[in-house]
Amino acid sequence: MRKHVVVIGGGVAGLESAGCLSKAGFDVSILEKEDQTGGHLNDWYKLFPDRRNSSEVKEYLNGITLNNRIELLTNTTIKKLNRNKTHFSIITDKGKELIADAVIVATGFDLFKSARKEEYGYGIYDNVITSADLEKMFRKGEISLKSGNTPKTIGIVHCVGSRDEKVGNFYCSKLCCVTAVKQAIEIREHLPESKVFCFYMDMRMGGAYYEELYREAQEKWGVNFIRGKVSEAGEAIDHKLVIKVEDTLAGRPLKMELDMLVLMAGMEMSEGGKKIAGLSGLNTGENRFFAATDHHYGSNRSNINGVFYAGTCTAPMNITETISHARAAVSEVTDYLREGSK
Amino acid sequence: MNIEGKKAIWKDYQKEIAEDKFYYVRSCVRQNFFPGSETAFLKIMRDELKKDVFEHPCHTTCTGIGYHCDIVPVETTMTVVARQFALMTEAGYENLLPSCITSFGLYTEILDTWHHFPEVEKKVREQLRKATGREFKKPKNLAHASDVIYKFRKEIGAKAKYKLINKNTGEPLKVVDHIGCHYSKMFPSKGVGGAEYPYVLTGMIEEWGGQIIDYPERRHCCGFGFRQYLVQANRGFSIACSKEKFESMKPYKPDMIITNCPGCPMFLDRWQYVINEMEGKRYGQNGEGIPVFTYEEVAGLVLGYDPWDLGLQMHQTDCEPVLDKIGIEYSPEDKYNTSENIIKSKSHSLINV
């Protein structure tokens, strides 16, 4: 009889692991809490480093669920997750019970709620937006202020909600720097008359072709990079945003007026993931993401035998790494089920 | 500007403020600069709101000024504060009500230090016992006087004779609220509204009919500090801070400034004169300055107290423009009359008697 694996979460990691599981010969069910799959991939327009359209990746992933061996339950959350000797019993909020031989948790991340950084005035000043809000503008093909006018000077703030003791996130979200560079290029491409300023603490371009993208942003697109943390944003009488930032390389504070401020919101453990950790006994780490049992050769393994992790529910990672991590999770599941459920 | 965003933050920063039975400790210097303020506060609390506010005749300065000037070591300051607590305990009160914002900041800081370092508290108890023979209990509730006025702002608003509305145009007065640095910048959770968008004065003004202005330098310190102000040669730094604030608020054409610290109104009020002397600049409309008030003065004005009883004649920047805008009745001739003359000239309800 074929083994049944339940995948919790229908984002990039969930879909990729479901596809690989199905190819490996297992019955798969995906439980997704939203009404569509894709997770955060639905929110991004063009992906770094080559700025290809995210719809291509979505297409590839959607092809996976068209395989009829995968059962997809959307608008579904989990109420119970218990291990009964040799298998797992999962009860959904709709009262349905699923019996699984193994489970892959792929609950992903939530974006940091930028309103918590009160000094930047997100939710208070009209033209302070997050990177996610900006992606929506890119998709619409129109970057505009609340008043409907076109912005001329745009500032991008790195490390919002990451590397920040005040909000309890000591870690680096890894991808915001390259996102900032990508979005800076996209703004300059869309608005050739605009001036874009990136305010960074460090430039973390740790991925293939990321540093080259940074170079392109400076050389080809004339994006300005100012090293220093933005301490506060206020609104002047003409509704322009006034920011104070330390120009660390000049050694002096800098005051600047901007039309729009974009906050690079970091990645946090998802609320859904936290709930599952609570009801199942899965361990989370100090950074509140799920804690894999080994950093190097066991990054998919959880503290419950038979439950494995895939993707950003364990740590910030980009789409390339998420897909690799999901495939690795499937490899772990295959090994686990071949040796007989222990 | 989206007020909903601010409201969400204000909801996060609420604090416990006691209802009644307050132990009031006065400010060292406030009564010199703004003599009517503390008396107005006591009258409002005792006569209008019928609260029990007790003042111990033996209480001293909290030595906050000395501590912040590096003149008084922190152990001495803590022992003096312990004595304040001891007097409060002996009088049978638990709710500490400081008039000065630096005192409030100092008490908060000391209570927080003792919370994290109980051995320091033990040492201070011993020191106090050795020095004065007194014992103390820590206050159950610590609220600044502006917190209390904020708490009872609706009751005051209900009794108000005037509203902060320009009687000629019908528009709410544009008010700049300036919070003392020691109120919430050190411990944001101990201030109503937090450190970024404090609500304690905003709430009062909104209840009494005015409108708050948000300007870019609202967070900036007025420059009082203590260290820089004491030495004459350093005052350039202080005045530059106030000037930065004035330059930033000027385009919004504010009608008045409200503050809750003893030093801030002194600075914002007096520095306008100095800036005018040095650079010929004035920041109000029609070549006037922007009048600066303490929150007790504003509370007293809306309740209909006589401006000269509130001590407004002691302000350097004239307050009459705002009094006229609100439509408060006052007699300009009596501005500098002593109370004796006024008693003689007409029957008048005084608050200092």
Add this chain to the structure above:
Amino acid sequence: MEKFGFTISKGRQIDYESNNRWIAEYIYEREPSFRLCIECGGCAATCTTGNLTKFSLRELHILIKRGENDQVRQNIRKCMLCGKCTLVCPRGVNTRNIVVLVKQAFNKSDDYAI
């Protein structure tokens, strides 16, 4: 006026709006590699002049980009044009040409001739 015993301190913020970045514009047009500079300081570390005077090529690059031109004008003559900075630069900025262009810019402009 009364003698107060003090004067109002001047702010030291860089006011981006009121600064004139004409030298930066002049250089961008003629030496596009200037855009690549990340102010890492490799040039200043090896600089012959920087070793013995307060001349810092990294700092001058920043000041040019911010439009703080007075300090640039006072210091740019100290460069000996030895070229060590260009050897070090990891981004491939032609730093030597930038110094030449800055001097050129000042000389061309009547107000700022050095």
